[in-house]
Amino acid sequence: MKQDVFQAPDYYRIDDLLTEEHKLVRDTTRTWVKKEVTPIIESYAQKALFPKQLLSGLATIGAFGPYIPESYGGAGLDQISYGLIMQEIERGDSGIRSTASVQSSLVMYPIFAYGSEEQKQKYLPKLASGGLIGCFGLTEPNHGSNPGGMETNFKDKGDHYVLNGAKMWISNAPFADVAVVWAKNEEGRIHGIIVERGMEGFTTPETHNKWSLRASATGELIFDNVKIPKEHILPHKSGLGAPLGCLDSARYGIAWGAIGAAMDCYDTALRYAQERIQFGKPIAGTQLQQKKLAEMLTEITKAQLLAWRLGTLKNEGKATSAQISMAKRNNVAMALQIAREARQMLGAMGITGDFSIMRHMMNLESVITYEGTHDIHLLITGMDITGIAAFK
Missing domain, CATH: 1.10.540.10 (Acyl-CoA dehydrogenase/oxidase, N-terminal domain)
Incomplete structure (x- = not known):
């Protein structure tokens, strides 16, 4: 091993x-x-x-x-x-x-x-x-970047609710015991609902044929007249801001997580460059490979400082959603670019499972999209600095 x-x-x-x-x-x-x-x-x-x-x-x-x-x-x-x-x-x-x-x-x-x-x-x-x-149900087949347009809904039946709709691209769905699901009531207000596996009409088909996040379980959440006890509604916050508050926490974690993937690609590329001999010397001794490594380390360092400062703001209760979006967008894009450069440094070996780089690269193609796409996070920053929403 x-x-x-x-x-x-x-x-x-x-x-x-x-x-x-x-x-x-x-x-x-x-x-x-x-x-x-x-x-x-x-x-x-x-x-x-x-x-x-x-x-x-x-x-x-x-x-x-x-x-x-x-x-x-x-x-x-x-x-x-x-x-x-x-x-x-x-x-x-x-x-x-x-x-x-x-x-x-x-x-x-x-x-x-x-x-x-x-x-x-x-x-x-x-x-x-x-x-x-657990798993989290927000994204729908017809509503990704616009979660407010969700169609999943629940209706009051007196002593219980009935939930209908579907969610997709849900991590952990195939084996989750509980799902925190976001759905609209009869007035169109979004609420969080705790749905438990075993409730009649609730199924979680698995998503197959992924080229990315292959060691992660992804699936759908299907609700076909699922009977929901009224005590399963999250009572203390409703509206789109409720699930978006959860996404802020997840995006913050991703801003840190992407640094880990980038560091692994950098460390792998550095070791390989020091050991791989071409034209009588390690490729680490060539200018272009040193340029790649120096730029990788520079970008990792910048991302580390960005994440650390964001963490201090989070601890103080001062971090804004827009600041979190900036860090998620920057750090994931940084990691994906480093994965691509590191893969090139390893040549053909970089596409094999003998090294982690290609797996990181494929995974990051999902990370740059989920919890808000690369472009949407850019527009969140744009809205924050101009006061004008470009995606509405």
Whole structure:
């Protein structure tokens, strides 16, 4: 089995900005990824299978709801710790990080922020421990970048609601125990609903034939006259701002996670360039390869500083949605460009499963689209600085 010899770049001594707790959380996650993820992930990606045995480990290292208070089963960590966990997991694989992101930011967060005390007590400890796995239903077949146009709806039937509609491109859907689903009531107001597996009329067909996130389970959520108890509605926030608040948390985690993928590609390319001999010397000694490596490290360093500053703003409750959009857009685009350059440096070897680069590249093609596309995030920044929405 190939040994994981990854070493993280820290050109600007960003470790000096971290607390001892931050570094302990990061190093614990890094050690787990080296032991449990990287030795198996290429095989699972090749077979397009999700390694379910990793779920218990993700729970053990605190990757499920790390910023949720300990009273509800979380680790009670700050936002920089959450970011570092996402960075290290995505260094292993974007799909595994997606599972942790969905569980934390799109399932546990809305229940914690918008749920009743009874809902928090019922679901959060089990989600934190991995006893329950969740998914998040917002995107629909006809509504991606415009979630406000959703067609999924629920109607009041007296002592219960009836839910109808469909969601797609849902991470964790094929095996999730619970789904936080967003649907419109009869007045057109968007509400969050907790749907449990086993409810009659609720099915989760799996999405196949993906070239990206192959080690992640993706599916649909189908609701055919699903009877929903009234106590399953999230009571404390409604409207489109409710699911968008969840997406802010997920996008923040992605801004950190993408750095992990970029660091892995950079580290792989650097090692290969130092070992690959052409024309009598390592290719690391040629100008063009040094240019690529220097530019990779520069962009990683900029992304690290951007994520760290955003994390401090999140901890202070000052981070805006637009700031989160900027970091998600910049850091994912950075990681994808580094993956492409690193692949070229490895030549034909770069397309094989002997190295992680091509898998990262394919994964990042999804990451640059989900939780808001590259272009939509640009327009969010444009709206923030001009006051004019270009996508309405």
